[in-house]
Amino acid sequence: MVPHRQLARAAMIASGTIIAAYWAALVFGVESPLVTHWTYLVLLTVPSLAVVARAVLVADDRLAWGALGIGLVAWSFGSIWQVIGNLHGVTLTFPNVADGFWLASYPFVFVACGLFARPWLRRTPKAVALETLAVALGATALASAAVVPWVNENAGAMSELARVVNLYYPLADCGLLAVAIIGAIVAGRRGAHTWMLLAAGALALVIGDGLWTLAAANGTWQPVMGSNAIFPLWPALAAVAAWRPRSVARPSFFGGGAGTHAAALIAACTSIGLLIANEWLSIPAASVILAALGVLATAQGTGRALAFSLRNSLEVARERDLVDDVRDAMDNGELDLYFQPLVNVADGQVVGAEALLRWRRPDGVFVPPDAFLPAVERSDLMGPLTDWVIDRALAAASGWHRSGRRIGLSVNLATGNLTEADLPGRVLTALRRNEFPAHRLTLEITETAAVEDNAMTGHVLRALRELGVELSVDDFGTGHSSLMRLADFPISELKVDRTFVAGMHDAERPIVATSIQLGQTLGLRVVAEGVEDQRTLDALEALGCDLAQGYFISRPLSAVEFAGWLNHPALV
Incomplete structure (x- = not known):
């Protein structure tokens, strides 16, 4: 397996170099299709195939990496359809075949997250699920507050279906980001690296899809835009997560605790900030509802956590008193x-x-x-x-x-x-x-x-x-x-x-x-x-x-x- 990992390491270094060169070419205004089209597609497809190769060549977590690889390949196919069509002068409308591929990628990605979490999922306190929901709602409320007004204004004259589809992308990305963040916290120090890389990739998706949705709503969308430069980070970071060296020891189960509480609290503060801002700014009703639900989820999760901590504290106190009684009984x-x-x-x-x-x-x-x-x-x-x-x-x-x-x-x-x-x-x-x-x-x-x-x-x-x-x-x-x-x-x-x-x-x-x-x-x-x-x-x-x-x-x-x-x- 060592040659595979050495080859993967070399490929990751080469991909990082190509991404840097790609960004530099965009900054200097290079308009060549070799850069704006073909290099962009290479940066999407090669890391996606690298994740598939990880599932094929390495037995460890094969199902999870296979699901993620399928999702990335479907996501890349959407971009291939769109970019190749643009090269051939095809006028694309919303939604189109590319959207079908992109939408199809999300179920596979979320299934992969579930498979990664399977070793410790049953041992995770129920409060962690509520805290994950709170983070997702807080992030979604913030993202929707940023893009929904532009989508509603609809300067690009999109159809109702097109507006829904384009709004779906950043909101689904927020859910993926929340799952990855909580996963990194719960998995603990040894198991967090994969989740952290997936979270970074999800953040790139949130930013990229958010800019994409704004451009579509404003009528400035193009099949190939400067904001597309962010998208290659998603498959690249997933490939790094797939092929990074693994510790011999099994990842420890950390169990959440203060880390997940802190993440939910930050999300709750974001949600509360939006609710306060609604007094002076025109925050979309959907964002207000999401923010309110996020605060409620945090309160419910925190309540469960406090009740759990209280039960543990009482049990520890009772056990300590019992041990003291036994000590006295031995002396008496x-x-x-x-x-x-x-x-x-x-x-x-x-x-x-x-x-x-x-x-x-x-x-x-x-x-x-x-x-x-x-x-x-x-x-x-x-x-x-x-x-x-x-x-x-x-x-x-x-x-x-x-x-x-x-x-x-x-x-x-x-x-x-x-x-x-x-x-x-x-x-x-x-x-x-x-x-x-x-x-x-x-x-x-x-x-x-x-x-x-x-x-x-x-x-x-x-x-x-x-x-x-x-x-x-x-x-x-x-x-x-x-x-x-x-x-x-x-x-x-x-x-x-x-x-x-x-x-x-x-x-x-x-x-x-x-x-x-x-x-x-x-x-x-x-x-x-x-x-x-x-x-x-x-x-x-x-x-x-x-x-x-x-x-x-x-x-x-x-x-x-x-x-x-x-x-x-x-x-x-």
């Missing part, structure tokens, strides 16, 4: 650990227990973990809370060992814990403080965290394994595991998610069987969560599952209750 002794036993499926022997965090407020209200742990995991309390859980759990397990029940202990880690470089050192300190053997401790991580392509995650997991600690993948089957990633990490255990175990007598049995077979093929211990009855336990034994836990075996118990339960386990 409201948090506690419960333990759910893990048993050997084959003989029912208790081989371990999973530590589960519980929070009961002083008023007796139980707060489920799902109600507060997600907020804690997004805060700086996650590290201290993890240390608290590990230390308390190890202290309880050490007591079981001293009483002769040398069973294992499982503790859950949050995804964020795996980015803490000092976690292995903290775990080692807790093991030594509680005199608990490292090989008896299993740290459970989510399936998503296990396969996350993160250098720090890999470093932390390997460091934990070097301590002798075992690692387990919790809720296996609910994520999107890569088997190669699972095989790369030092994992000792897979825990099949309870949703599959609970439904294994119906549709989920093949999933459970496959998970067990996969784990054993990889040399991993397999644990089934959520065992609710003897039938399920028997089915797991038939499938060769290693360990099981669930309410049929025992509900989670406080440390004192669990110590008593160990003396009389239900399945032994």
